[in-house]
Amino acid sequence: MVIGPFDLNALEVAVRLKERYGAQVTALTLGSGKAKDALRRALAMGADAAVLVDDGQMAPKEPSVATRALAAAVRKLGGLDLVLCGRQSGEWDFGQVGALLAEELGMPFVPFVPRLEASGDGWRLEREVEGGLLVVDVSGPCVASITNATDNQPRLPKVKDIMMANRKPIQVWGPVELGLGEEDVGEAANRLEVLELFIPEVKSECEFVEGDDGAAKGAALARKLWDRKVI
Amino acid sequence: MHDTPTREVFWNIRPIWLTYVLLAPVLAAFFAGVWNHVRRWRAGKPIQRVDNWRERLRGFFTDAVAQDQIRTGDPGAGMFHILLSWGFVALFIGTTVVFVHYDLHLPIMQGWFYLVFQALILDLFGLGAMVGLLIAAYRRYVARLPRLTHGLARDGFFLGALFAILFTGYMVEGLRIVATQDPWAPWTPVGTAFGRALVALGVDSYEQQLAWHRSLWWFHLAVSYVFIGYIPYSKMRHMFTSPAAVFTRNLGPAGRLEPLDMENSETLGVKTLRDFDWKDLLDLDACTECGRCQAVCPAYAVGKPLNPKMLILDMQRQLSQEIGGLPWQNASGEPQPIIGTSIDPETLWSCTTCNACVEACPVEIEHVAKVVDLRRFQVMEESAFPETAQEAVRGIEDRGHPFRGSQASRRDWYADLPYVRELAGVGQAEYLFWVGCAVAFNERAQKIARAVAQIMHAAGLDFAVLGEEETCTGDPARRIGHEYLYEMHARQNVETLNGYGVKRIVTACPHCFNTLKNEYPDYGGRYEVIHHSQLIRELIDAGRLPLSKTEFERITYHDPCYLGRYNREYDAPRAVVDALGTNRVEMNRSRRRGFCCGAGGGRYWMDDNPGQRINVERAREAAATGADAVCTACPFCMLMMEDGLNTVAAEQGRDPVPTRDVAELVAAALEEQQAGDQRAAG
Incomplete structure (x- = not known):
């Protein structure tokens, strides 16, 4: 099991903040025992601790349910200055966890953040917006969803760190440890239903443009593109 | 008095004791230098390279004594080197004979042995050595071979010194012959010719001959002594180190890299010279600077910053600075990382591991293993390697193949070939077709997979593929230096293959072929591995493939x-x-x-x-x-x-x-x- 691409960016941002300011980074995920592989990767990349919220007794079919479990874990960890997540997951691409998490935790939320730094008693975050960047200041803890940028590409962990990560403990919390009941994370809590998921069929064809010389070929190509309303 | 053929040792030379007094510092310098090098190699890690004496002696005789590898591909080099090396070995034996005869008082230098060996054979071998020196000089200064452009001035000193030793040796011998009117002169034709030539040039009185003989004799001695004392401190040391490297060569498959003990290694890969094994360090001293590696290196040929010869020599220089060299260069130098000190990272990443350098090296230096050792440290300890290579490594980590952008699956190429079955479905098959990532994922290369399957099907072979159970053999990761990732894949694949009891593997990729055949035995994977070209040849020979002519002329x-x-x-x-x-x-x-x-x-x-x-x-x-x-x-x-x-x-x-x-x-x-x-x- 691997970490989702944007979550890797989030992890990289967290580790860079730790290297810059000094901090404790905890990697948190929701999943089955297999997700421990992903947490080991996070530890190898520089996280100090790892927590798996075991969904064996839960039915997190939709982001709000999954987020409720994650929020409970964040509260249990306590005393956090910053919560980072990828802007969307690697499988369903819902892109809701960040916002819902902020809602659950009662914290401000800043989406699409490529980078941030400490500022006053809070944070100064850059947010990607159409055609530019929006810089926002937040006082106190907040939740940010991280988007990819050239300066937050996930590092390749050193093998020594990978081997050390294999020896670090991973905490596992279930609904009991988190004080969650059936109504919070059970089957009944799901209200969203995915009707269909499919990979759109992509057909590629290769066609050679005929013509006696370059100009004729160019004209023929332009006609074809015109016919298909490309130009 | 001429009954027993011999000659008078030290005939015209006094005081004789002076030769011994002068020899003492020469031998001291020589052995100090030798010890210095032994100490350097001892700084390396252990490796078993003195087992299997039969095979090692065989290699020693073909490549150090008969010098097959020096002749290969370059008869000129072979000629010069055989003449020179064997000339001097013979002359050294001759000197030993004098030592036994004169100093040990065992009169062996007389009779037929004197005439045939000590006189005639040495006379001819010395001439051969001079011819050899002229060939070597011609290659460097007239033909100007591009691979021999390194250290031309210094080579000139060696060639000149050796030539001077031989030339004055003949002059001394000739003067003795004409002065004593040696009755055995016909047995030393070259020396006699030198003597007559000197007479013809005017050295014709007995007194003149004595005086010339004496001064030339001491000059000959001086040059010889200086040369002997200097051997361990110069590339001429290769007369000892190269045969040693030949003897301790890698006898295993050329395509097998030494596995790394991840759990117990203090350093993963090679950071400083002390992380190499002793054969690696011996290699650095064994280089003769012949430049054959440079001449065949593809990276060097296209102007990339890699020259395998300089790779070795740059590390040799660092070795001298860190672990002794000349006596006044103290060994106190702190071990420095090799990359960044003597080798540029770009040099390291230019290597294609094609093994042309190792194949060309006449003295069995193993360049590629060193490159991989250095890469291992850069990758596993420093994470310092090209971004593009990191992408490939991430691909193998995340998806089990190095083609990161590919949307294809391992099953795509046989989606419409019903006769391609998966081992999971059929349980077992006579041949496992190991497809390989490039063949499975690259659209162009998928045609190779289809062709191989088509051929095996046409020949009626019972074969199957692993499908999604196949994963990268780890070869790219290993050659990039990510031994850890390689090992994980090797173990996983061996487990899969052994789980099905696979015995024969056909593969269309030589990289998979090499790794499966030569490297997986280290992890308990022993299979008969066949390259598809070998299988096809067998099928054609057995008449199982009816073929028309190809469309290509x-x-x-x-x-x-x-x-x-x-x-x-x-x-x-x-x-x-x-x-x-x-x-x-x-x-x-x-x-x-x-x-x-x-x-x-x-x-x-x-x-x-x-x-x-x-x-x-x-x-x-x-x-x-x-x-x-x-x-x-x-x-x-x-x-x-x-x-x-x-x-x-x-x-x-x-x-x-x-x-x-x-x-x-x-x-x-x-x-x-x-x-x-x-x-x-x-």
């Missing part, structure tokens, strides 16, 4: 390094090409001298500077044969050659020469034959 075959040089399979693919009724033409550099396509050692995934593309250089060579198709037996070679040939065609403004895997040629000929049969039947 003239085909040139490009040797993949991991099939050819690493595994010595040059003939099977050529036999298959020949069976297709075409003219096979060879490129200048083929078989063991084959020139890499540029893809090995993880280079396939790394960027090349324009103008420094190895595949273009190779494609030029292929196009120059006038062939109308280039045949390969490796998916990486095929992709690289295709790309290179496109570039060359664009430069020359004509259609590119097509590239085909040997299996594709056979599959096409098979189809053609089947279609012909059907026409005949219909």
Whole structure:
């Protein structure tokens, strides 16, 4: 099991903040025992601790349910200055966890953040917006969803760190440890239903443009593109 | 008094004791230098290289005594070196005979032995050595061989000193002969000729001859002594270190890298010289600077910052600075990281691991293993390696194959081939077809997979594939230096293969072939591994593949390094090409001298500077044969050659020469034959 691409960016941002300011980074995920592989990767990349919220007794079919479990874990960890997540997951691409998490935790939320730094008693975050960047200041803890940028590409962990990560403990919390009941994370809590998921069929064809010389070929190509309303 | 043939030792020389007094510091300097080097090698880690004496002695005799490898590909070098080395070995034996005769008072230097060996044979061997020196000088200063441009001035000193020793030796001998009117003179024709020449030049009185003899004798002694004392401190040490490296050569498969004990290694890979094993350090001192590695290196040929000779010599220099060299260079130098101190990172990443340097080296220096050792440290401890190579590593980590962008699955190529079955479905099969990532994922290379499957099906073989259970063999990760990732994949694959009880594996990728065959035994994976060209040749020989002629008139075959040089399979693919009724033409550099396509050692995934593309250089060579198709037996070679040939065609403004895997040629000929049969039947 691997970490989702944007979550890797989030992890990289967290580790860079730790290297810059000094901090404790905890990697948190929701999943089955297999997700421990992903947490080991996070530890190898520089996280100090790892927590798996075991969904064996839960039915997190939709982001709000999954987020409720994650929020409970964040509260249990306590005393956090910053919560980072990828802007969307690697499988369903819902892109809701960040916002819902902020809602659950009662914290401000800043989406699409490529980078941030400490500022006053809070944070100064850059947010990607159409055609530019929006810089926002937040006082106190907040939740940010991280988007990819050239300066937050996930590092390749050193093998020594990978081997050390294999020896670090991973905490596992279930609904009991988190004080969650059936109504919070059970089957009944799901209200969203995915009707269909499919990979759109992509057909590629290769066609050679005929013509006696370059100009004729160019004209023929332009006609074809015109016919298909490309130009 | 002339009854017993011999000569008077120290005839005209007084005081004799002075020769011994002068010898003492010479021997002290010599042995101090030798000890210095032994100490250097002892700084390395242990490795077993003195087992299997039979095989080692055999190699020693062919390559150090008979010097087969020096002659190979360069008769001039072989001639000069045999003459010079054997000349001086004979002369050294002659000096030993004098020592036994005079100092040990065992009168052996007399009678027929004196006449035949000590007089005649040494006379001729000395002449041979002079001829050898002239050839060596000619190669350096007249012919100016490009690979011999390093240290020309210093080489001149050695050649001059050795020539002076021989020349004055003959003068001294000749003067003794004419002065004493030696009755055995005909047994030393060269010395006698020198003596007569000196007389003819005016040294004709007895007193003159005595005086000339005496001063030349001391000069001869002085030059010889200085040379002997200087041997361990110069490249002339190779007269000892090279035979030692030849004796302790790697006897294992050329394609097998030494595994790394991850759990118990303090350092993963090689950071400082002390992380190498002693054979590696001996290699650094064994270099003769002959430059054969430089002459065959594809990276060097296209102007990349890698010269295998300088790789060795730069590390040798660092070794001298850190672990002793000359006595006044103290060994107190702190061990420094090799990369950044004597080797540039770019140099390290330029290597394609094609093994041409190792193959060309006459003294068994193992360059490629050192490159991988250095890469291991850069990758696993520093995470400092090219971004493009990191992408490949991430691909293997995340998806089990190095093609990160690919949307394809391992099943795509046989989605419409019902006779390709998966081992999970059939349980077992006589042959496992190990497809390989390049063949499975690259759209162009998938045609190789289909061709191989088609051929095996046509021959009625019972075969299966692993499908999604196959994962990268780890070869790219290993050659990039990520031993950890390689090992994980090796263990996983061995588990899968052993789980099915697989015995025979056919693969279309020489990299998979090499790793499965030579490297998986280290992890308990022992299989009969067959390259598809070998299988096809067997099937053709057995008459199981009815083939028509190929459409191509003239085909040139490009040797993949991991099939050819690493595994010595040059003939099977050529036999298959020949069976297709075409003219096979060879490129200048083929078989063991084959020139890499540029893809090995993880280079396939790394960027090349324009103008420094190895595949273009190779494609030029292929196009120059006038062939109308280039045949390969490796998916990486095929992709690289295709790309290179496109570039060359664009430069020359004509259609590119097509590239085909040997299996594709056979599959096409098979189809053609089947279609012909059907026409005949219909």
